[in-house]
Amino acid sequence: MKQLTLARSVKGVGIGLHKGEPIEITLEPLEADSGIVFFRSDLNASYKAIPENVINTQMATVLGDDRGFISTIEHLMSAINAYGIDNVRIVLNANEAPVMDGSSISFCMMLDEAGVVELDAPKKIMVIKKPIEVRDGNKFVRLIPTKEPRINYTIKFDNAVIGEQTYNFEFSKKNYIENIARARTFGFLKDVQMLRDKNLALGGSLENTIVVDESRILNPEGLRFKDEFVRHKILDAIGDLTLLGYRVFGDYISFAGSHHLNHLLTKEVLKDKEAYEIVSLEKANEKAYEKVFA
Ligand SMILES: [Zn+2]
Numbered sequence: 001m002k003q004l005t006l007a008r009s010v011k012g013v014g015i016g017l018h019k020g021e022p023i024e025i026t027l028e029p030l031e032a033d034s035g036i037v038f039f040r041s042d043l044n045a046s047y048k049a050i051p052e053n054v055i056n057t058q059m060a061t062v063l064g065d066d067r068g069f070i071s072t073i074e075h076l077m078s079a080i081n082a083y084g085i086d087n088v089r090i091v092l093n094a095n096e097a098p099v100m101d102g103s104s105i106s107f108c109m110m111l112d113e114a115g116v117v118e119l120d121a122p123k124k125i126m127v128i129k130k131p132i133e134v135r136d137g138n139k140f141v142r143l144i145p146t147k148e149p150r151i152n153y154t155i156k157f158d159n160a161v162i163g164e165q166t167y168n169f170e171f172s173k174k175n176y177i178e179n180i181a182r183a184r185t186f187g188f189l190k191d192v193q194m195l196r197d198k199n200l201a202l203g204g205s206l207e208n209t210i211v212v213d214e215s216r217i218l219n220p221e222g223l224r225f226k227d228e229f230v231r232h233k234i235l236d237a238i239g240d241l242t243l244l245g246y247r248v249f250g251d252y253i254s255f256a257g258s259h260h261l262n263h264l265l266t267k268e269v270l271k272d273k274e275a276y277e278i279v280s281l282e283k284a285n286e287k288a289y290e291k292v293f294a
Contacts (some may be wrong), residue, residue, distance in 0.1 A: 001123045001281035001293060005029040007115035014098025014106070014142040017060075017072055023094040025076075026263060027114055029281040032085040032121035035245055038082060038149045039091045043068045049077060051243050051266040057259040059200075060096075061240055064219055071096040074259065075185075077269030078239030079107035081247060082176035084293060086123060102184035102208035104235055108177060123168040123281040128250025132275050134264040141237070141265045143275075151237060154255045155230050159188075161212045166232035180238070182224050184229035186210035189218065236283060237262055244269060246278060249289060 007030040016023045030037065036049040047053050047063040047070060056062035058070040076097050081090060082104075090097070101104035133142040151169040155162070169180060185211050187201075197203035210228065211218040225231055233254070240262035241248050254261075269275050281289060 001286045002118035002290070003032050003123050004084055005031070005087040005119055006085065006111070007117045010110050010114040012098070012110050013202040014100045014104070015208070015249045016096040016240050017092055017099040017203045017208065018096055018200055019094070021094070023092060023096065025098055025110075027090040027202045028089040028091060029117070030089050032087060034087040034089075036077065036085075036087070037089050038063055038070050038073065039089055040068060040095070041091050048124075049073065049243055050245055051263060051270060052147055054243065054263050057263045059259075061243070061259045061263065069095055072099065073097055074101075074239030075100070075104040075235050076107045076239070077242040079104040079111060079181065081238050081242040082108070082173050082181070083111045084123075084173065084247065085111065087119065099203060099208045102210070103182050103232070104239075105177075108181050116264045120170070120197065123293065124246055124278050125281060126246035126248050126250075126269075127245055127277045127288060128248060128269075128275065128278050129277055130272075131277050132265065132268050132272065134261050134268055136261060139258070139261065141254045141257040141261045142204060143149065143248065143250045143252055143265065143269060146249070149251060150289065151234050151252045152254075153230055153234050153237065153252075153257070155233055156227075156256060159212060160215055161217060162186075162229050162264075163165045165227045167227055167234060168228045169234050179225075180231055180235050183228045183235050184208070184210050184224065185232055186212060186229055189213040204212040210219045233257065241266065245267055247293060249279075 003182040010029045038047045045067045053063045055064040061074045062071045131144040154166040
């Protein structure tokens with residue numbers, strides 16, 4: 001199985017969540033073993049999507065250094081992962097990726113438009129060899145060895161609209177597009193007002209966020225799935241795990257996870273050389289991984 005990149009460059013435009021201004025995004029092909037690289041054209045600064053370059057995980061996953069930063073990369077990273085793209089350059093003219101509709105479906109459509117090509121190098125994946133867990137009270141994220149990777153995610157909110165939701169996701173591009181990619185980000189009305197007061201989330205609206213108060217959903221169109229909230233958490237987790245630099249062959253299990261816990265998990269995995277193996281998918285072994293990575 002070979003590494004993939006885009007067949008051609010594609011351009012899009014969308015509003016940034018925090019500033020509320022239009023942002024141009026271009027996805028470009030890259031050569032083998034380059035990984036996922038963000039480029040801020042306004043600063044002439046590149047940031048490889050790896051845990052070392054993550055500088056903030058409070059509201060979103062943010063890459064950066066003393067030159068600047070790029071916020072809200074996780075939905076785009078999630079789509080790139082689902083499409084099995086190993087090498088891609090993402091050019092942005094601002095400090096955040098556009099929020100689009102709050103899900104990853106617009107990025108999936110951009111990737112469909114670009115198409116994929118094989119590069120002359122074997123695909124490499126990360127196979128989880130022993131359980132790694134990060135905990136914060138009763139919240140946790142965990143990766144464990146498996147034969148058939150899946151994500152099992154539970155959220156529990158003290159809110160009548162969301163409540164407790166569990167979703168079990170089996171990896172495949174088709175399953176991702178049908179069940180995960182359209183799940184939107186969500187927020188609580190009281191937090192939206194607080195962010196606005198701080199001049200944050202200026203681009204946030206009912207066009208790109210499910211807004212919930214104590215007893216109802218404010219979006220007139222309602223939900224896309226009855227458990228859209230937990231599905232979006234899976235979308236985020238897939239994006240955050242992509243920072244490991246490879247697609248992961250392991251089960252991911254979480255209760256009430258977050259960008260922060262996912263980031264700590266990627267660092268814990270990379271710290272422990274016995275926790276994983278980087279496997280090159282050659283003819284001899286690719287059958288075992290075909291179902292997930294084909
Ligand atoms: Zn998200």
